[in-house]
Amino acid sequence: MIRIEKLHKSYPIGKDSLHVLKGIDLHIKEGEFVSIMGSSGSGKSTLLNIVGLLDIHDEGEYYLNGQLIKDLNEKKAAILRNKFLGFVFQSFNLISYKTALENVALPLYYKGMNRKERLKVALDYLDKVGLKDWASHLPNELSGGQKQRVAIARALVTNPKVVLADEPTGALDTTTTDSVMDLLKDINDEGMTVFVITHEEEVAEQTKRIVRLRDGVIISDTLTKAAKAQ
Amino acid sequence: MFDLDRWREIFQSINKNRLRSVMSGFTVAFAILLFTLLFGVASGLGNFFKSAFSDDAQNMMLVRVWKTTKPYKGLQTGRAIQLKNTDYNYVTEEYEDQIQYQSARIYKNFSIKYKNEASSYSVRAVHPDHQFLEKTLMDEGRYLNNRDLREKSKVIVIGRLVKKDLFGEKPALGKRVNVNGSSFLIIGIFSDEGGDNEERIVYIPVTTAQMMYGNNDYISQINLGYNPNLSTDAAIAFGKKVERDMRKRLNIHPDDQSALSVRNMAEANKFVGILMFALYLIIGFIGSGTLVAGIIGISNIMIFVIKERTKEFGIRKALGATPGSIIGMVVQESVLITTLAGYFGLTLGTYILSAIGNSLEETYFIKDPSVSPGIVIGATVILILSGLIAGYVPAKRAARIKPIEALRAD
Ligand SMILES: Nc1ncnc2c1ncn2[C@@H]1O[C@H](COP(=O)(O)OP(=O)(O)O)[C@@H](O)[C@H]1O
Ligand SMILES: [Mg+2]
Numbered sequence: 001m002i003r004i005e006k007l008h009k010s011y012p013i014g015k016d017s018l019h020v021l022k023g024i025d026l027h028i029k030e031g032e033f034v035s036i037m038g039s040s041g042s043g044k045s046t047l048l049n050i051v052g053l054l055d056i057h058d059e060g061e062y063y064l065n066g067q068l069i070k071d072l073n074e075k076k077a078a079i080l081r082n083k084f085l086g087f088v089f090q091s092f093n094l095i096s097y098k099t100a101l102e103n104v105a106l107p108l109y110y111k112g113m114n115r116k117e118r119l120k121v122a123l124d125y126l127d128k129v130g131l132k133d134w135a136s137h138l139p140n141e142l143s144g145g146q147k148q149r150v151a152i153a154r155a156l157v158t159n160p161k162v163v164l165a166d167e168p169t170g171a172l173d174t175t176t177t178d179s180v181m182d183l184l185k186d187i188n189d190e191g192m193t194v195f196v197i198t199h200e201e202e203v204a205e206q207t208k209r210i211v212r213l214r215d216g217v218i219i220s221d222t223l224t225k226a227a228k229a230q
Numbered sequence: 231m232f233d234l235d236r237w238r239e240i241f242q243s244i245n246k247n248r249l250r251s252v253m254s255g256f257t258v259a260f261a262i263l264l265f266t267l268l269f270g271v272a273s274g275l276g277n278f279f280k281s282a283f284s285d286d287a288q289n290m291m292l293v294r295v296w297k298t299t300k301p302y303k304g305l306q307t308g309r310a311i312q313l314k315n316t317d318y319n320y321v322t323e324e325y326e327d328q329i330q331y332q333s334a335r336i337y338k339n340f341s342i343k344y345k346n347e348a349s350s351y352s353v354r355a356v357h358p359d360h361q362f363l364e365k366t367l368m369d370e371g372r373y374l375n376n377r378d379l380r381e382k383s384k385v386i387v388i389g390r391l392v393k394k395d396l397f398g399e400k401p402a403l404g405k406r407v408n409v410n411g412s413s414f415l416i417i418g419i420f421s422d423e424g425g426d427n428e429e430r431i432v433y434i435p436v437t438t439a440q441m442m443y444g445n446n447d448y449i450s451q452i453n454l455g456y457n458p459n460l461s462t463d464a465a466i467a468f469g470k471k472v473e474r475d476m477r478k479r480l481n482i483h484p485d486d487q488s489a490l491s492v493r494n495m496a497e498a499n500k501f502v503g504i505l506m507f508a509l510y511l512i513i514g515f516i517g518s519g520t521l522v523a524g525i526i527g528i529s530n531i532m533i534f535v536i537k538e539r540t541k542e543f544g545i546r547k548a549l550g551a552t553p554g555s556i557i558g559m560v561v562q563e564s565v566l567i568t569t570l571a572g573y574f575g576l577t578l579g580t581y582i583l584s585a586i587g588n589s590l591e592e593t594y595f596i597k598d599p600s601v602s603p604g605i606v607i608g609a610t611v612i613l614i615l616s617g618l619i620a621g622y623v624p625a626k627r628a629a630r631i632k633p634i635e636a637l638r639a640d
Binding site: 054154 | 247
């Protein structure tokens with residue numbers, strides 16, 4: 001599903017440049033549940049942004065769903081994101097003046113689905129994350145855990161190939177963290193490829209494979225106990 | 231543009247952010263309001279100028295004579311000039327193509343009597359076309375016709391106030407009145423927008439007057455309506471030509487203004503035209519200046535708003551919004567705000583103008599100020615264009631927003 005070879009990424013800082021990713025090789029197959037771990041500044045988000053087509057790499061190759069990602073213009077990237085990828089962010093990133101239902105339906109709007117249909121589909125997904133009754137509430141009327149579940153419903157609503165989550169539990173307490181992770185596990189059990197960034201050991205333990213980054217290189221890539229147990 | 235979902239998105243974002251939408255629309259609304267008021271007032275002034283002359287035909291031209299004030303070809307100063315039928319015939323035949331209406335006029339002042347009521351009135355002996363030149367409005371009966379003139383009939387058309395003086399509320403049409411000793415049949419009663427003086431007048435056929443009072447072919451003045459197809463400048467030139475011609479014909483010094491003059495409405499029309507043009511130019515200048523300020527205002531506020539909504543646009547892009555769809559959304563929002571605000575200004579302006587109505591005529595010479603449908607259509611086009619211009623820069627900025635920067639967790 002995702003294949004990365006000798007990937008490099010630098011950010012220009014003034015005259016110098018900051019070499020963030022220094023030759024990453026990573027292969028994630030369909031249906032995997034992978035977490036990326038590493039200390040702050042190790043390049044986790046940079047990697048996820050490149051995988052999520054929100055940023056472009058400098059060197060190396062990236063194949064998404066078998067397609068070589070190269071020379072994408074913004075429009076093409078937007079269409080691919082809409083089609084293949086679902087995003088979950090640490091700070092939820094819901095649109096404040098839209099209801100939970102409208103937030104979930106938004107990716108379908110950019111897909112070109114008509115309003116009636118997309119609200120129906122969105123409601124199904126809200127139901128799936130257990131928030132059907134909160135459909136008409138605005139984000140500021142929801143708890144952190146509820147917001148993140150709305151965001152997960154939004155990431156799933158287009159039925160993407162991969163769900164990318166950048167520290168999805170970073171802003172949540174332990175109980176809500178568990179409920180969000182349970183939800184991600186359920187999604188993975190249904191066959192969805194899930195790619196999570198975290199720096200919490202307990203969160204990573206709940207995925208099936210842990211990739212550790214340090215200073216822009218992968219230092220370890222192991223299966224978790226949960227995966228071995230299967 | 232007619233994507234209903236896009237409109238719904240925009241209405242939602244405007245509705246959820248009412249205050250800043252109203253704020254950004256304010257300058258444009260103000261610009262259009264100002265423009266509407268100025269324009270309405272100017273057109274009111276124009277209406278006033280026009281109506282100041284409009285109890286007579288707009289194309290009227292009068293040939294009038296007095297005494298000479300310059301000696302010419304051995305003729306002395308102080309000679310009274312007399313117009314005659316031959317002069318009238320000469321002008322009307324020579325310039326047939328340039329003339330729409332033609333009438334001679336003889337002034338008399340006679341006592342008119344009906345039963346025991348009698349009073350002195352100004353009597354005008356005229357041709358049938360005079361009705362159109364003077365814009366005489368028939369209340370009852372008819373005006374003089376060619377047959378009356380041929381037969382030198384003793385018929386009379388009396389003004390509304392003459393009828394009131396002599397007949398009160400009783401019917402007058404078909405009755406006979408005594409004019410300076412002769413009996414005349416009343417064939418019509420008229421009114422005139424030129425005021426009371428113009429309604430205390432009677433009209434009789436010019437031929438009848440010449441036969442009865444002096445048995446000559448004298449006339450007091452020649453009234454013409456120049457061909458309305460003539461341009462204002464051509465009509466002015468025509469008037470000058472008639473003036474030169476008549477002076478020559480009557481042996482008057484070419485520069486003797488006091489002996490013979492042609493009063494030409496075309497000259498007044500030209501003056502009003504130039505005045506209105508200048509006025510509209512100034513208003514156009516002020517109006518477009520304010521509108522430009524409004525456009526810049528909307529654009530600035532929208533740029534600010536885009537900054538405020540950076541995160542939202544970042545989210546939309548991450549979820550699959552193309553740069554084109556973001557540009558479309560912002561521009562459309564700008565056009566909508568501009569147009570709504572503009573219409574608000576226009577409606578308010580038109581409402582104020584209609585409330586003013588004619589109440590300013592007396593003091594400020596503004597009559598029936600209003601905005602024509604042409605202006606409304608023009609304003610719509612201008613507003614949409616303004617919205618496009620105002621939305622362009624903010625839209626470009628919105629499209630340039632990078633999701634990774636907008637969504638960074640901090
Ligand atoms: N757009 C950017 N411009 C410059 N430097 C950046 C940018 N994004 C990230 N960085 C830097 O790159 C490094 C890696 O960042 P990031 O991938 O966000 O790390 P992590 O998510 O692991 O904390 C950090 O030092 C960060 O400051
Ligand atoms: Mg990070």
